Amino acid sequence: MNKFRVLVRGELIRLRRYNLFAAALFVSAIWVGILHFLNVENVTTLVPQLIFLDVTTMATLLVGVTFIYEREESTIRTILVAPISKHQYLLGKIISNIIPSILSLSIMYGYSKLFKVIEINYFLLLGAVVLVSFFHSLIGLLLTYFSRDFTGLVMAIMLLFIIFLLPVILVEFNIITSEIFSKLIYVLPTKSALMLIMGTTGNIEGWEIIISLVYLIISSLVLYYLLVRNFDLYALRESGE
Amino acid sequence: MYQINNLVFRYPKNKEDTIKNISFEIRKGEIFGLLGPSGVGKSTTQKILIKLLTGYKGEILYKGKDLKSYGSSYFEEVGVGFEMPVHFSKLTAEENLNFFKRLYSSTIDVDELLKRVGLYEDRKKRIGQYSKGMKVRLNFVRAMLNNPKVLFLDEPTNGLDPKNARIVKDLIKEFKENGGTVLLTTHLMNDVDELCDRVAFMASGRIAEISTPKDLKLKYGSREVDIEYREGERVKRATFGLDKLGENEEFLKIIKNNEIITIHSKENTLDDIFIKVTGVTRDE
Numbered sequence: 369m370n371k372f373r374v375l376v377r378g379e380l381i382r383l384r385r386y387n388l389f390a391a392a393l394f395v396s397a398i399w400v401g402i403l404h405f406l407n408v409e410n411v412t413t414l415v416p417q418l419i420f421l422d423v424t425t426m427a428t429l430l431v432g433v434t435f436i437y438e439r440e441e442s443t444i445r446t447i448l449v450a451p452i453s454k455h456q457y458l459l460g461k462i463i464s465n466i467i468p469s470i471l472s473l474s475i476m477y478g479y480s481k482l483f484k485v486i487e488i489n490y491f492l493l494l495g496a497v498v499l500v501s502f503f504h505s506l507i508g509l510l511l512t513y514f515s516r517d518f519t520g521l522v523m524a525i526m527l528l529f530i531i532f533l534l535p536v537i538l539v540e541f542n543i544i545t546s547e548i549f550s551k552l553i554y555v556l557p558t559k560s561a562l563m564l565i566m567g568t569t570g571n572i573e574g575w576e577i578i579i580s581l582v583y584l585i586i587s588s589l590v591l592y593y594l595l596v597r598n599f600d601l602y603a604l605r606e607s608g609e
Numbered sequence: 610m611y612q613i614n615n616l617v618f619r620y621p622k623n624k625e626d627t628i629k630n631i632s633f634e635i636r637k638g639e640i641f642g643l644l645g646p647s648g649v650g651k652s653t654t655q656k657i658l659i660k661l662l663t664g665y666k667g668e669i670l671y672k673g674k675d676l677k678s679y680g681s682s683y684f685e686e687v688g689v690g691f692e693m694p695v696h697f698s699k700l701t702a703e704e705n706l707n708f709f710k711r712l713y714s715s716t717i718d719v720d721e722l723l724k725r726v727g728l729y730e731d732r733k734k735r736i737g738q739y740s741k742g743m744k745v746r747l748n749f750v751r752a753m754l755n756n757p758k759v760l761f762l763d764e765p766t767n768g769l770d771p772k773n774a775r776i777v778k779d780l781i782k783e784f785k786e787n788g789g790t791v792l793l794t795t796h797l798m799n800d801v802d803e804l805c806d807r808v809a810f811m812a813s814g815r816i817a818e819i820s821t822p823k824d825l826k827l828k829y830g831s832r833e834v835d836i837e838y839r840e841g842e843r844v845k846r847a848t849f850g851l852d853k854l855g856e857n858e859e860f861l862k863i864i865k866n867n868e869i870i871t872i873h874s875k876e877n878t879l880d881d882i883f884i885k886v887t888g889v890t891r892d893e
Contacts, residue, residue: 371712374711374712375712378708381704381708382699382700385699385700437697441694441696441698442694442695443696445691446689446695446709446751448661449660449661450681450713451682451685451712452681452712453681603661604620604621607661607662
């Protein structure tokens, strides 16, 4: 079997065995509960908003947790002496981390198609989710590099959410209406993520979607470069310096 | 197999070199022991050889080629047995091994090895349910998984009962008999004595001594023999030089006319040599 496929399959098995899939499904169930109990028939806008929340939070958290488990169980050491490249290892982690996001998207979309009204192309939304999840998986991995333990990771993620996610949510849900603030948050990659996901509803200008797409792709490339560049230092630390 | 020339290594945050210009070779088909107290650089040396650490000065040749020129395919030929457990605790032993097995192009008969180390019946148990000894044995299986040419073993019998330690030591010997090369790091000098063809003692980042266990014992021991014998009602002791012992009249008279209680050559144990050579008491 191709090594990359082995790595992805291994990650997915571990996501299941360490109950991380269950946690992701539980969060999806909460989103479906919100959709079910809100007295809104057409959920074309609400579903992408919930998917945005799900992907940005869960992708960052899940990949971080799997990384922390590997550190705590020292399995990272034995992975480092296997015949795989760091690209295979890191991409295997990232790709497998996108699967729960896709699952969550499919559950919410499926529910909405069956019981509500949703006017979004699933595959456009899928593309957006894959890119946003990829980007946030990179953030999760980088945060884990610099976190000592699980508590440190959670603290780092909390800080990240306050700085990057909260302002975007406050504007999106019209809690903050200041025009300057609304424009300022365009520098945040989370705003691009939101634009890309919301763009699937057809209510966002084409040029805004393109800029968001380019911004996220460039940011992802930069983060991936940083991830690979710092991997040797991370490996050095985890091998028991 | 390995030729290490003028190896120097410093950790990024350190002010001093951890490895200070060491040179040695590991020959194909030998069991080479790398010994020394904590913090002298033996783990660092091992990590460099298994490519976990880069940025060293000097030269390391593996099969005549610069170690740096090898990519991840290097690990197809190398097996690493860690001292601490390195398996996913919520997966069974079989699942753990199957995962790693699929990463290699060539593998051994895992079931056969699991049977040899006494884990076959427990292969479907989660690692979280394993005892320390079982995890140590599983680490050994993991190291052997890819049918390696070189084995790096860190305390392979630590935490094992005598029966299982014997099994693992026999497997290491078999590996060597089949042409494998082993770099062994351990504090159990009995294991070193039994397994190693040559040993290197490290102290303060340098190699303080390198030779065969036998030669070291001769070098650091006295060429003398102690004899304890009964003469009438009294127990007496005497020491004789080993050179021309067969011509020593007094010695011959004692063994001919008295009941011998004990007789020992005064060679040092590897434990004694460890302390003498490294200059410190063992602390790990």
